Amino acid sequence: QSALTQPRSVSGSPGQSVTISCSGTNSDVGAYDHVTWYQQRPGKAPKLIIYDVIKRPSGVPDRFSGSKSGNTASLTISGLQAEDEADYSCCSYAGSYTFWVFGGGTKLTVL
């Protein structure tokens, strides 16, 4: 069982928006603004798409956005494209004893 809670799956049609939630505690998501999101295609390594809750690395489309409220972080993908179909995992810093916790991953299906 993962430390952060994500829905197992979400889906949307091309052009629509979807939001993936990531629920933690006041020891991780709620305590630090170091929430990251990773995209992972089958058989491939994870790829960073959001860091520090809301920031996008160079090269990541602005269709991807992040937010946080209390102990829950969210990833929103707008203008869904077929290429967005992948697994999405959240991660949060959790202090200098636990360090890093991940969510269980959410499978996004583009219908």
Added chain:
Amino acid sequence: EVQLVESGGGLVKPGGSLRVSCAASGFTFTDAWMSWVRQAPGRGLEWVGHIKSKTDGGTTDYAAPVKGRFTISRDDSKNTLYLQMNSLKTEDTAVYYCSTEGLLLVNVFDYWGQGALVTVSS
């Protein structure tokens, strides 16, 4: 171009040992904090541990499930990261990824290898 290439995965019996390596190139390895992250079949990612750069002390930290059984080390002369796994359990079965930690961006896993599959089974 940053490249991380894991090797050394395989099948091992419960209670056995295995060492996985990660060869790094395309960046200044000596300056990098390096992490191991694993993913059990059908499960989420799980941080295993990390090793700081020598400049930052070269110390290690581990996740609770592997503390005392796994050891992370580095050979900066060979640009290689290691994960020594002892007293392996079936629940350690996973793909093990090496990753840079905060190489370009603070508090992120910037670059990842393709992973090495470790299967613990009798």
